[in-house]
Amino acid sequence: MENKGLNKVDIIFEKIDNYEVLAKGFKMDKDAIIQEMLDSGLKGRGGAGFPTGMKWKFTAAEKSPEKYIVCNADEGEPGTFKDREILDRVSNKVHGGMAIAGKAIGAKKGIVYLRGEYRYLLPKLMIELESFHKMIKEIGYDFDIEYRMGSGAYICGEESALFESIEGKRGEPRNKPPYPTVSGVFGKPTSINNVETLVTAMMIIQHGAKNFIQYGTKDSRGSKVFSVSGDTPTPGIFELELGMTVQQFVNEFGDGDTKAVQVGGASGFCVPRKKFAETIIGFEGVPTGGSMKLFNSSRSMYNVLHNYLDFFTEESCGQCTPCRVGCQQLLKGVEKVKKGEAKSTYLNELMKLADTMKIAAKCGLGQSVGNAFKSIVGNFKEEIIY
Amino acid sequence: MYQVGNLVKELSDKHGHARESLMPILQAIVLKHNYLTDEAMVEVARELDISAAEVYGTASFYTFLDTQVKGKYVIRVCKTITCSMKGKSDIIHTLEEMLKIKVGETTADKQFSLIETNCIGWCHKAPAILINELPYTELTPEKVSEIIKDYMLK
Numbered sequence: 001m002e003n004k005g006l007n008k009v010d011i012i013f014e015k016i017d018n019y020e021v022l023a024k025g026f027k028m029d030k031d032a033i034i035q036e037m038l039d040s041g042l043k044g045r046g047g048a049g050f051p052t053g054m055k056w057k058f059t060a061a062e063k064s065p066e067k068y069i070v071c072n073a074d075e076g077e078p079g080t081f082k083d084r085e086i087l088d089r090v091s092n093k094v095h096g097g098m099a100i101a102g103k104a105i106g107a108k109k110g111i112v113y114l115r116g117e118y119r120y121l122l123p124k125l126m127i128e129l130e131s132f133h134k135m136i137k138e139i140g141y142d143f144d145i146e147y148r149m150g151s152g153a154y155i156c157g158e159e160s161a162l163f164e165s166i167e168g169k170r171g172e173p174r175n176k177p178p179y180p181t182v183s184g185v186f187g188k189p190t191s192i193n194n195v196e197t198l199v200t201a202m203m204i205i206q207h208g209a210k211n212f213i214q215y216g217t218k219d220s221r222g223s224k225v226f227s228v229s230g231d232t233p234t235p236g237i238f239e240l241e242l243g244m245t246v247q248q249f250v251n252e253f254g255d256g257d258t259k260a261v262q263v264g265g266a267s268g269f270c271v272p273r274k275k276f277a278e279t280i281i282g283f284e285g286v287p288t289g290g291s292m293k294l295f296n297s298s299r300s301m302y303n304v305l306h307n308y309l310d311f312f313t314e315e316s317c318g319q320c321t322p323c324r325v326g327c328q329q330l331l332k333g334v335e336k337v338k339k340g341e342a343k344s345t346y347l348n349e350l351m352k353l354a355d356t357m358k359i360a361a362k363c364g365l366g367q368s369v370g371n372a373f374k375s376i377v378g379n380f381k382e383e384i385i386y
Numbered sequence: 387m388y389q390v391g392n393l394v395k396e397l398s399d400k401h402g403h404a405r406e407s408l409m410p411i412l413q414a415i416v417l418k419h420n421y422l423t424d425e426a427m428v429e430v431a432r433e434l435d436i437s438a439a440e441v442y443g444t445a446s447f448y449t450f451l452d453t454q455v456k457g458k459y460v461i462r463v464c465k466t467i468t469c470s471m472k473g474k475s476d477i478i479h480t481l482e483e484m485l486k487i488k489v490g491e492t493t494a495d496k497q498f499s500l501i502e503t504n505c506i507g508w509c510h511k512a513p514a515i516l517i518n519e520l521p522y523t524e525l526t527p528e529k530v531s532e533i534i535k536d537y538m539l540k
Contacts, residue, residue: 075507076504076505076507077505078466078467078468078504078505078509079467079468079505079509080505080507081507081508081509081510084507115507116413116448116450116519117506117507117516117521118507119519120519120520120521148409148410149409149410149413150448150450151409151412151413151416151448151449151450151451152448152449152450152451152503153447153448153449154504154505165409166406166409167405167406168404168405168406168407168408168409168444169405169408169444170443170444170447171447171448172447186406227509227510228510229468229509229510229512230467230468230471230509231471235509235510235511236510237510266466266467293467293468293509299471303470304467307465307466307467307470308467311466311504311505314504315504317447
């Protein structure tokens with residue numbers, strides 16, 4: 001496996017001439033933009049990691065007079081706060097990335113779905129948006145963006161739930177297929193991309209795919225903004241080249257006593273100290289939407305797991321049984337084992353339940369509860385039982 | 387209890403009468419009054435020509451669209467893991483002492499409501515709270531009591 005080590009880079013927040021990059025992007029034809037994204041190997045920065053070029057290609061291939069580009073700014077994964085920072089500091093690049101995506105897929109309309117918790121950003125974003133619309137006009141391109149607010153539901157970060165919410169309904173995920181590229185918001189072909197993905201796309205137009213692939217590894221191209229929190233002397237936002245090991249990450253950000261790192265938030269994986277050296281942060285190892293939480297030896301992993309399960313129990317939309325009941329039972333189950341009301345072997349039953357949820361739950365929320373559950377219980381069994 | 391008056395009419399004229407206008411309208415009512423009354427929801431249903439159950443069903447899905455009475459200032463304390471590790475309990479304790487209410491309650495004068503919420507995206511500056519839409523971060527019991535004192539004078 002390639003190991004790039006830990007390198008701080010500055011691409012996402014790099015100052016650029018927005019006008020120039022957009023003018024350059026609009027001069028390219030749609031196939032050239034899509035090809036550039038495919039060549040860059042860019043994968044979605046929200047966590048799921050679907051290749052951005054493919055998403056745009058599928059949406060572009062749909063024959064519909066009306067298409068949408070939706071920016072997913074419903075950043076809710078515990079431990080992730082990079083999209084807030086990106087919107088706060090370089091929203092012009094987010095808007096620009098949406099326009100470039102719009103050109104590629106043939107959409108004249110963009111919608112940003114911003115989580116309710118970030119409403120305080122809205123006045124500033126509206127000013128930025130106004131100047132963006134002016135600039136687009138100057139370049140002579142027709143593209144319009146509007147903002148829609150969320151209202152405190154983690155599940156609305158799931159793409160189809162987000163569409164439902166924009167349409168004024170309960171944020172309950174839809175069945176797939178059809179996929180958003182065929183039938184997304186308002187039933188129209190839609191490309192939905194994470195905030196950071198759109199900025200990265202903009203930067204690929206600026207620097208070219210050739211330069212972009214100099215960073216990262218074969219499976220995880222480029223760099224990524226990490227949200228670092230927990231037991232660390234330096235919490236915050238850091239843009240790092242992809243392809244480092246958890247050990248290298250801990251060497252930089254740990255407090256000298258790191259026993260575990262939760263990579264990818266509550267729906268991600270817990271990596272214990274003994275696996276730090278062999279685990280790559282990226283799509284070839286443990287993927288992350290940016291959330292990196294460090295835990296030192298003073299922390300009880302039972303408390304961590306309990307907190308996550310409590311989170312999922314509250315945030316499950318309740319639509320499908322495996323997730324609604326599964327989350328509750330996992331939470332009750334670990335409580336019982338902790339109190340001694342159930343034998344420790346009951347954890348094996350709960351592990352099986354987590355597997356069932358992965359197969360049977362309707363959307364990514366229910367399917368990924370098992371990631372944290374299995375990796376925490378699997379690596380820290382004693383802490384869960386005693 | 388507030389009287390919704392012409393607000394719903396004004397909002398639906400501004401945002402439109404299509405189903406997709408439902409969220410912006412409900413959000414605007416909550417922004418002004420902090421929660422939704424039955425009367426307000428029935429009025430919205432009438433304006434958008436959908437059933438009141440549809441409006442309630444949608445509102446009750448979202449934690450920020452409260453259908454229970456809330457105070458003028460809604461304090462949301464993040465309870466997710468990092469805030470929980472970095473002293474959330476002390477913040478809650480301080481707030482409960484100051485406001486003389488428990489989590490989930492509203493003060494008798496309807497000025498403050500205290501609730502817990504899931505991750506609000508300030509883990510690197512934990513513990514964090516929202517008061518209405520404004521975030522306050524890197525809190526200590528001293529810091530949070532200063533903030534609340536200011537709100538009490540508003």
